[in-house]
Amino acid sequence: xxxxxxxxxxxxxxxxxxxxxxxxxxxxxxxxxxxxxxxxxxxxxxxxxxxxxxxxxxxxxxxxxxxxxxxxxxxxxxxxxxxxxxxxxxxxxxxxxxxxxxxxxxxxxxxxxxxxxxxxxxxxxxxxxxxxxxxxxxxxxxxxxxxxxxxxxxxxxxxxxxxxxxxxxxxxxxxxxxxxxxxxxxxxxxxxxxxxxxxxxxxxxxxxxxxxxxxxxxxxxxxxxxxxxxxxxxxxxxxx
Amino acid sequence: xxxxxxxxxxxxxxxxxxxxxxxxxxxxxxxxxxxxxxxxxxxxxxxxxxxxxxxxxxxxxxxxxxxxxxxxxxxxxxxxxxxxxxxxxxxxxxxxxx
Numbered sequence: 089x090x091x092x093x094x095x096x097x098x099x100x101x102x103x104x105x106x107x108x109x110x111x112x113x114x115x116x117x118x119x120x121x122x123x124x125x126x127x128x129x130x131x132x133x134x135x136x137x138x139x140x141x142x143x144x145x146x147x148x149x150x151x152x153x154x155x156x157x158x159x160x161x162x163x164x165x166x167x168x169x170x171x172x173x174x175x176x177x178x179x180x181x182x183x184x185x186x187x188x189x190x191x192x193x194x195x196x197x198x199x200x201x202x203x204x205x206x207x208x209x210x211x212x213x214x215x216x217x218x219x220x221x222x223x224x225x226x227x228x229x230x231x232x233x234x235x236x237x238x239x240x241x242x243x244x245x246x247x248x249x250x251x252x253x254x255x256x257x258x259x260x261x262x263x264x265x266x267x268x269x270x271x272x273x274x275x276x277x278x279x280x281x282x283x284x285x286x287x288x289x290x291x292x293x294x295x296x297x298x299x300x301x302x303x304x305x306x307x308x309x310x311x312x313x314x315x316x317x318x319x320x321x322x323x324x325x326x327x328x
Numbered sequence: 329x330x331x332x333x334x335x336x337x338x339x340x341x342x343x344x345x346x347x348x349x350x351x352x353x354x355x356x357x358x359x360x361x362x363x364x365x366x367x368x369x370x371x372x373x374x375x376x377x378x379x380x381x382x383x384x385x386x387x388x389x390x391x392x393x394x395x396x397x398x399x400x401x402x403x404x405x406x407x408x409x410x411x412x413x414x415x416x417x418x419x420x421x422x423x424x425x426x
Contacts, residue, residue, distance in 0.1 A: 109416050110412045
C-alpha cells in the first residue's frame with residue numbers, strides 16, 4: 089500500500105503581517121486544487137507588528153490543522169527556526185521558503201513533481217538556470233552574486249547552480265540529518281546545508297524559480313557581508 | 329576518510345589537495361625531463377594561476393551578460409497580491425496597508 093505524501097511548509101516570519109496572509113492564500117491557491125496534503129508551519133519570532141494576530145485570523149479561515157502557529161519569544165535565527173518548525177512537522181516532506189514573497193508558491197507543484205519523478209532527497213530552487221530568473225537587482229548586485237557564485241563553484245564543486253537559495257524541498261529525515269551538523273548563520277547557513285547534503289551523497293535535483301526582490305535597496309551587499317561570505321566559503325572548503 | 333553518522337566520504341579539501349599534488353608531480357617531472365626549456369617550465373605555475381584567474385573573470389563576465397531576469401514576474405506578483413487581498417478582506421483577514 090502506498091504511503092500518501094504530506095508536505096510541511098515551514099515559513100519563518102518576522103514582521104510579515106501582510107505578506108504572511110498573501111503567501112498563505114497563494115499556497116492554498118496552488119496546492120489545494122492539486123489534491124496535495126500539506127500544512128503550513130509559521131515560526132514567528134515575536135513580531136511586534138501583529139503578525140501572529142493575522143495568522144490566527146488565517147487559522148479561522150483555513151483551519152488549524154492546515155496552519156500551525158509555533159512562535160518563539162524573540163529573533164533567534166533562521167537555522168533554529170527551521171529546527172523549531174521541524175519538531176512540529178507531521179509531513180514526510182518539508183518545504184522551506186521565505187515569507188516576503190520573493191519565493192512564489194506557484195512553484196510548489198513543480199518542486200513536488202520533480203521529487204516524485206526523480207525520487208530525490210532534496211529539490212532546490214535555482215534562480216540562475218534556464219527558466220529561472222531574478223527581478224529587482226541592479227548591476228552591482230548581479231555582479232556580486234555572479235562573482236560569489238563562480239568563486240563558490242570553483243572552490244566547493246557543490247553540484248548545484250544556486251548555493252544561497254532558500255526555497256527548497258527536503259525529505260524530512262534528510263533535513264533532520266543535515267541540519268544537525270550545520271553551524272553557520274544567514275545565507276552561509278543555506279550554503280552549508282546544500283554542500284553538506286551534496287557531500288553526503290544525497291540525491292539533489294533543481295527546479296528553476298523566479299525571485300522577485302521586493303526589498304529594493306536593502307539588499308545591499310556591503311564590505312562586511314562580503315567578508316562574512318568569504319569566511320563562510322573557507323569554512324565550508326575546509327570542513328565539508 | 330571522514331566518518332559522519334556511519335557513512336564515510338573523503339573531505340573535499342583532501343580532493344583538492346590530491347589534485348594539487350598530481351599537478352605538482354607533473355610539473356616536477358617536466359622540470360627533470362627537460363622536454364620544454366627550463367626557463368619556461370619554471371614559469372608554468374604562474375601561467376596556470378593567471379589562466380585560472382582569467383577563466384574565472386570570463387565566467388563572471390559571461391554570467392553577468394546572460395544573467396536571467398524576469399521583469400514580467402513583478403507584474404504577475406502584483407496581480408497575485410491584488411487577488412489575495414480581495415479574497416482575504418472579504419473573509420475577515422486584516423490586509424490593511426502596512
